[in-house]
Amino acid sequence: MSSSIPDTALQLRSLVKESGHLELSLQEVPVPKPGDGDILIKVEATPINPSDLGLLVGAADLSTLKKSGTDKQPVLTADIPKPAMRAMKARVGQSLAVGNEGAGTVVAAGSSDAAQALLGKKVTGLGGEFYGEYRLLNVAQVMQLPDDASARDGASCFVNPLTALSMPETMRMEGHKALIHTAAASNLGQMLNKICIADGVDLVNIVRKPEQEKILRDLGAKYIVNSSSDSFMEDLIKALAETKATIAFDAIGGGPLAGQILMAMEAAASMGSEFSRYGSADPKQVYIYGRLDLSPTMIPPGVGMAWNAGGYLLTYFLQKIGSEGREKLRKRVMDELKTTFASHYTDEISLQQALDPETLQNYNAKRTGEKFLINPTL
Secondary structure (H helix, E strand, O other): OOOOOOOEEEEEEEEOOOOEEEEEEEEEEEOOOOOOOEEEEEEEEEEEEEHHHHHHHHEEEEEEEEEEOOOOOOOEEEEEOHHHHHHHHHHHHEEEEEEOOOOOOEEEEEEOOHHHHHHHEEEEEEOOOOEOOEEEHHHHEEEEEEOOOHHHOOOOHHHHHHHHHHHHHHEEEEEEOEEEEEEEOEEEHHHHHHHHHHHHOOOOEHHHHHHHHHHHHHHOOEEEEEEOOOHHHHHHHHHHHHHHOOOOEEOOEEEHHHHHHHHHHHHHHHHOOOOOOOOOOOOOEEEEEOOOOOEEEOOOOOOOEEEEEEEHHHHHHHHHHHHOOOOHHHHHHOOOOOOOOOOOEEEEEEEEEOOOHHHHHHOOOOOOOOOOEEEEOO
């Protein structure tokens, strides 16, 4: 490796202790040397996604946060409620690195032609452990960014873009005609709207604030319903009757929303149909891919018998479509990096700022339309 690359570098780590405490810290770890097909990335931008927060803070009670350590290497601790400790038992005692994706400059490369070709280039990668100053990945885990793209432009090339692309693909694979999305004004939701408009797919957007409705209208979205409105169910049933949407992707997870969507699907499917004690025979599916609400998912009577609700994970979808399908989606992301798949960030923070209690509370709030970016070079 180049003599300018240090032997050790900072990395953000999350530890669940047997005592029932979460500890977040910046630790000095060895900078790895690339193997033949590997590259070493100096990380310049890495987003904080909801999926990252699940590993970073888990079920800790952040109202109990305490800060110690030094300015360069701060340490945060928080209590973990006893019921939550049962769910986190498998990771007790393990210091885990965080950060699903990120981008930066390749500063060292293995001997293979593919690795050497990326030396000095800006790349975006997926593979965890990005909340640090350096990240070693195999060339198969990265994409080279266009010459006019910055690390900030390419930091969020995998999780949100590929998840958004996977939703209409899943819709088609499972034989549905249109789809529904919740928390629809998020970065991911805005990408999904652009995809569906371009591809001619009807999309019903569920939001909870008037300002979120405006964001989507400005993008050209046709079907927008507000879950805070007194007429929410009537508006949703009407949109589903028009679009024939029978598959939903729910980022909320807990509470009544998934059940309300299924009830609205059933009501729309039953319009003008002969009565059946079992309800409509049309298959209806709600996929829960996020947990913005950690309370139990409530599905009431009135949804008929032809319905399913389950979890949805991008990793499983990517495995299902194979290498050719994955490459097709990755190419579209690169081709539309600054348009369809452009991400917008609320704030750009350093590794040290990521462990400031007030800043952590802000990005852990997971407010729709807000997204934080860590820049380890700050």
